[in-house]
Amino acid sequence: QVQLMESGGGSVQAGGSLRLSCAASGYNHRDFCLGWFRQYPGQEREGVAAINSDGSVSYDDSVKGRFIISKDNAKNTLDLQMYSLKPEDTAVYYCAAGRYVASALDRYEYNFWGQGTQVTVSS
Numbered sequence: 001q002v003q004l005m006e007s008g009g010g011s012v013q014a015g016g017s018l019r020l021s022c023a024a025s026g027y028n029h030r031d032f033c034l035g036w037f038r039q040y041p042g043q044e045r046e047g048v049a050a051i052n053s054d055g056s057v058s059y060d061d062s063v064k065g066r067f068i069i070s071k072d073n074a075k076n077t078l079d080l081q082m083y084s085l086k087p088e089d090t091a092v093y094y095c096a097a098g099r100y101v102a103s104a105l106d107r108y109e110y111n112f113w114g115q116g117t118q119v120t121v122s123s
Contacts, residue, residue, distance in 0.1 A: 007021050012085055014085060017082060020093055021078070024097060029073045030053060034050065036094070037095075038089075049067055058104040097110060098112070099111060
């Protein structure tokens, strides 16, 4: 059974940093495309960053230069280091895994999801 669990969310002032982590089990981490998504209240989930099985990464333009996605295949973990946080980064963040992903930031490409963790950035 595939399970994903996020941790590391919280509250921070604008300009601050947070690191999100996702612990995964039930599948071979190295074979999947892994992504971070976020969801604002009343809106659809959107792709933030993704890392493919070959290590190639994708970022939404809104986070380029501020967020870094990384994974550890041996530990089956996925991280998102967030720097220079802005109030508009406030959202619930989800990690996700997809076996066959053609478009890395498309939520419909992913099969498995965590429960989400809240990130709040105050101005």
